[in-house]
Amino acid sequence: MTGQATFRTALLDASQPTPGGLTDGQGRPAGRRYDVYRNNVAVSLAEALETGFPTIAKLIGPGNFRAVAARFLRASPPSSPLMMRYGAGFAEFLETVKPLAHLGYLPDVARLELALRRSFHAADHTQADPAILQDLDDDALMACRMRLAPSVAVLRSAWPVVSIWAFNMRPGSPKPQARPEEAVILRAEFDPEPNVLPMGGADFLEALIRGDSFGSAMAAAGEDFDVGAVLSLLLGHRAITGIDFEDTP
Template identity: 80%
Template sequence: MTEQHSFRAPLLDADRAIPEGLTDGLGRPAGARYNVYRNNVAVSLTEALETGFPAIAKLIGPDNFRAVAARYLRAAPPTSPLMMHYGAGFPEFLKTVEPLAHLGYLPDVARLELALRRSFHAADHTPADPALLQDVDDDALMSCRMALAPSAHLLRSPWPIVSIWAFNMRPGSAKPQARPEDALILRAEFDPEPLVTPEGGAAFVTALIRGESFGSAMTAAGDSFDVGVMLNLLFTHRAIAGISFEDTP
């Protein structure tokens, strides 16, 4: 074990002994200072998780969240000095917390919150002009390809994750109904918005993300898909970053 590891390992685990031989600048024992530093690190990382996953903190309560966070800190130390990246593995970690197993929707709600954060920090883009689709014949439309904005994210879930998130984060939101919801996260301006995709919308967006043609995406969406509703949603939220046609150089 390296000296660096022996110093860092106990930082996130209060059950571990303070490293031996620590001294301050005057050569005095620095165990008390290490304890203060250790506490500050744990508090900072817990606060970063609370900031990144506020709906999860509200769903399980502050005491439970801090207990779960303490376990996560030990299992997943930070790999970047940028706290906006901390917690990337938190949704998967929640699946391993046995006392929370009866709340099966928690990992997917955490995935939604993580996607909201990533959308917020995603690169800006210039949205495509919907006028590009005017006066386009059917063959050209079916063969064109649409690129989504870097801030756009799609999450498919068997749980009503958007409704659960909204019920906990937006006063006055309707109580979630027991049904699946596919979440489309779009950022028209500065703040990302989680939206429930219309029927067939998730399959349509998935096909676009894969680089498939507009026609292939329509086929994937199914017969009940309302393409007008979907396009209005995407263009209104400035989610189309580019439209290319086969004859475009």
């Protein structure tokens, strides 16, 4: 193991000895100072993780979260100096934590929180003029392609993931019901919001994101799909940034 790798491994694991050769400003062994530095790094990373995943922290409690965070930072040290990106693999890590296996919804809640963070940091956008849709006949509507904002994200879960998030983060929200939920993250201005989609909604939005025509997206969503509900969500959150037609260059 290289000196740099040894330094990093010990920095993230308090059970490891201080790497050899480290000294303070007066040439003395830097054991105590290194321990202080190591503790500050671990605390900072754990706080960054909790800031990014507040619902997970609330669901498992602060003590458990600190223990999980300590394991995660050793397994997945930061790969970027931008702390907003830290925790990209946290959901997958939670799937491996056996003491939390009985809380099967945790990984998807983490995915939802990560999607909210990414939506927050996504590029700003300008809404397309909604009046364009009012003037389209059925054939033109089915043939058009809708471009969605960079902040839009779709999430599928076998758990009531949005309801779990809301119950813990929005006072007064109803208790989650045991059912799967498909979600879309939308950001009208600054703060992104998760929204539960009707049946077929995820298929519809994923088709639009792929660049499929409106008609193809409708077909992917199925016969019972409530397109009006999803269009209202998109328009209400200013998520449609462009409407293209066959003759658009």
